[in-house]
Amino acid sequence: MDSFKFNQIAMAVLGTVFVLFGVSLISESLFHSEAPETPGYTIAVAEGSGGETTDTADAGPAYEPITALLASADVGAGETVAKKCASCHSFEKGGPNKVGPDLYAVVDRPIASHEGFSYSAALTEYGKDKTWTYEELNGFLFKPKAHVKGTAMGFAGLPKTADRANIIAWLRMQADTPAPLPQ
Numbered sequence: 098m099d100s101f102k103f104n105q106i107a108m109a110v111l112g113t114v115f116v117l118f119g120v121s122l123i124s125e126s127l128f129h130s131e132a133p134e135t136p137g138y139t140i141a142v143a144e145g146s147g148g149e150t151t152d153t154a155d156a157g158p159a160y161e162p163i164t165a166l167l168a169s170a171d172v173g174a175g176e177t178v179a180k181k182c183a184s185c186h187s188f189e190k191g192g193p194n195k196v197g198p199d200l201y202a203v204v205d206r207p208i209a210s211h212e213g214f215s216y217s218a219a220l221t222e223y224g225k226d227k228t229w230t231y232e233e234l235n236g237f238l239f240k241p242k243a244h245v246k247g248t249a250m251g252f253a254g255l256p257k258t259a260d261r262a263n264i265i266a267w268l269r270m271q272a273d274t275p276a277p278l279p280q
């Protein structure tokens with residue numbers, strides 16, 4: 098390309114840059130807004146929580162307990178909810194480990210203990226001396242990644258309390274001897 102053409106292109110590019118720059122300066126001065134003095138939300142810090150922030154003043158779990166709902170839960174509806182898990186979990190006795198471990202008789206089973214499955218360090222660490230009680234399952238299924246930070250379970254969770262109660266009631270039945278219902 099000859100130098101004349103080059104100059105023309107260079108001028109065109111420079112010109113565009115100037116125009117864009119000018120527009121952004123003008124719009125900045127026209128639409129510039131100050132940050133509000135008080136932000137529209139406040140972050141509550143639970144007392145004695147070591148400075149962690151939560152979005153509610155209540156430091157308790159953000160999910161409802163299901164223990165009291167189990168006796169009247171809908172086991173059939175729970176089986177339907179379990180379809181969401183089936184791509185990663187089998188539920189039969191002696192069933193294969195898939196992306197996640199087989200979940201036969203998971204209620205009251207020690208956490209991260211199914212043989213032949215390689216659990217994340219996070220769940221192994223979390224589960225030391227713990228079993229899958231009804232409320233442990235409830236918290237985990239509400240939001241796996243919040244309940245066990247770093248878990249490998251790539252599932253968003255079951256926000257509806259009834260869904261969790263129903264599936265946990267159904268999980269309980271997938272066992273030789275269903276775990277006793279809480280009193």
Ligand code: HEC
Pocket residue numbers: 178179181182183184185186196197198200203207208209210211215216217218219220229234238247248249250251252255264
């Ligand atoms: C995308 C795949 C995936 C889906 C969907 C999924 N899980 Fe998991 N699940 C996993 C993986 C992977 C693990 C192992 C987690 C770890 O090691 O941190 C796991 C672990 C678990 C455990 C702990 C088991 C043990 O032996 O300690 C339970 C309980 C569980 N899942 C229940 C469920 C239920 C119930 C659903 C459906 C509502 C579900 N999961 C959906 C992948 C999945």
